[in-house]
Amino acid sequence: MTTLLVLVVLVLVAIAIWQMTKMFEFAQLKTNTSEIANDNDNKYNGYLLFAFLIFIYGITIFSFWKYSKVLLPEAASEHGGEYDYLMLVSFIIIFFVQTITQALLHYFGYKYRGEKGKKALFYADNDRLEFIWTIIPVIVLAGLILWGLYTWTNIMDINEEDDPLIVELYAQQFNWTARYGGEDNVLGAANVRMIDIDKANVLGLDESDSYAADDIIVKELHLPVGRKVNFKMRSQDVLHSAYMPHFRAQMNCVPGMTTEFSFTPITTTAQMRQNPDVVEKVKRTNALRAEWAAEGRPNSDPWEFDYVLICNKICGQSHYNMQMKIIVETEEEYNEWIKSQKTFAETVMVADVQEPDFNPVGAETAELSYKAQD
Numbered sequence: 551m552t553t554l555l556v557l558v559v560l561v562l563v564a565i566a567i568w569q570m571t572k573m574f575e576f577a578q579l580k581t582n583t584s585e586i587a588n589d590n591d592n593k594y595n596g597y598l599l600f601a602f603l604i605f606i607y608g609i610t611i612f613s614f615w616k617y618s619k620v621l622l623p624e625a626a627s628e629h630g631g632e633y634d635y636l637m638l639v640s641f642i643i644i645f646f647v648q649t650i651t652q653a654l655l656h657y658f659g660y661k662y663r664g665e666k667g668k669k670a671l672f673y674a675d676n677d678r679l680e681f682i683w684t685i686i687p688v689i690v691l692a693g694l695i696l697w698g699l700y701t702w703t704n705i706m707d708i709n710e711e712d713d714p715l716i717v718e719l720y721a722q723q724f725n726w727t728a729r730y731g732g733e734d735n736v737l738g739a740a741n742v743r744m745i746d747i748d749k750a751n752v753l754g755l756d757e758s759d760s761y762a763a764d765d766i767i768v769k770e771l772h773l774p775v776g777r778k779v780n781f782k783m784r785s786q787d788v789l790h791s792a793y794m795p796h797f798r799a800q801m802n803c804v805p806g807m808t809t810e811f812s813f814t815p816i817t818t819t820a821q822m823r824q825n826p827d828v829v830e831k832v833k834r835t836n837a838l839r840a841e842w843a844a845e846g847r848p849n850s851d852p853w854e855f856d857y858v859l860i861c862n863k864i865c866g867q868s869h870y871n872m873q874m875k876i877i878v879e880t881e882e883e884y885n886e887w888i889k890s891q892k893t894f895a896e897t898v899m900v901a902d903v904q905e906p907d908f909n910p911v912g913a914e915t916a917e918l919s920y921k922a923q924d
């Protein structure tokens with residue numbers, strides 16, 4: 551409702567401004583009936599160009615001052631630093647070129663404005679100038695692209711060296727499930743066609759595959775610090791994207807295929823909570839939440855920082871809420887945690903030997919129609 555009111559007000563203001571310009575035009579008709587711009591008009595427009603230049607510089611500086619605090623804290627993965635550095639250098643070059651070219655553009659617009667008696671100089675071309683403004687961008691862009699490709703190849707070099715931890719990230723509308731390879735660190739075969747909700751085999755693991763028995767399925771991702779993790783992503787339904795912003799990692803999850811991403815976490819959750827940027831962010835968020843609590847609004851409990859895995863593809867109605875907590879901890883803490891988790895054999899395959907208490911009505915027909923779809 552507020553949005554609608556704001557929109558209505560904006561439209562009314564726009565109409566008012568439009569009407570006022572028309573009034574000014576009528577007022578000017580009496581003194582100057584010519585449609586051709588005179589020296590005064592040109593000077594006025596030249597000053598407006600300067601005003602616009604100040605506006606764009608001002609809004610840039612304001613945005614940096616006001617919003618840079620919402621950016622991510624320093625990268626928590628090994629490759630993240632390299633990625634951030636590439637981005638920083640690209641931005642510095644862009645800002646440098648943008649600042650200079652905009653200043654020149656607006657200054658020349660003002661300096662060479664139309665004036666009575668002033669004539670434009672006819673200047674056909676200049677090979678040397680054209681060469682310079684072609685070759686400089688070519689060299690800079692080629693450098694950035696080559697560096698980017700090199701960084702990309704490094705990040706995307708997914709191999710089994712250094713004994714990586716193998717973890718599956720399984721996406722479905724609208725939640726994540728993680729699966730560890732267990733003792734053998736090998737994931738058992740799985741396919742959405744083998745999903746058996748009655749037995750809670752929600753990831754469709756192949757019960758006949760011996761590698762599947764010790765797999766561990768969890769709803770909270772734990773990673774030991776300093777150990778490489780190879781992620782295998784699957785999706786049950788639509789395109790999702792596994793996005794772990796603090797680790798500068800993102801990979802699409804595509805139904806019918808397995809995609810991969812690999813990184814080494816270098817900062818534990820406990821360490822990241824001490825990071826000055828994170829401490830500030832938590833403080834700001836909790837100040838806001840305290841206000842909410844005073845107003846009796848929901849979601850106003852104090853917040854504590856945690857790494858997250860979120861979905862970065864608009865995959866449906868509750869996409870915004872598709873997330874999973876990630877905990878990076880020491881190897882000892884991780885080992886203790888993983889030991890306390892139940893394996894696939896202990897949970898789902900046990901259900902196999904139990905006789906069902908009853909045969910629910912309609913189960914048979916449902917199975918038939920499922921087969922017919924195949």
Ligand SMILES: [Cu+2]
Pocket residue numbers: 721722789790791861862863864865866869872
């Ligand atoms: Cu999603």
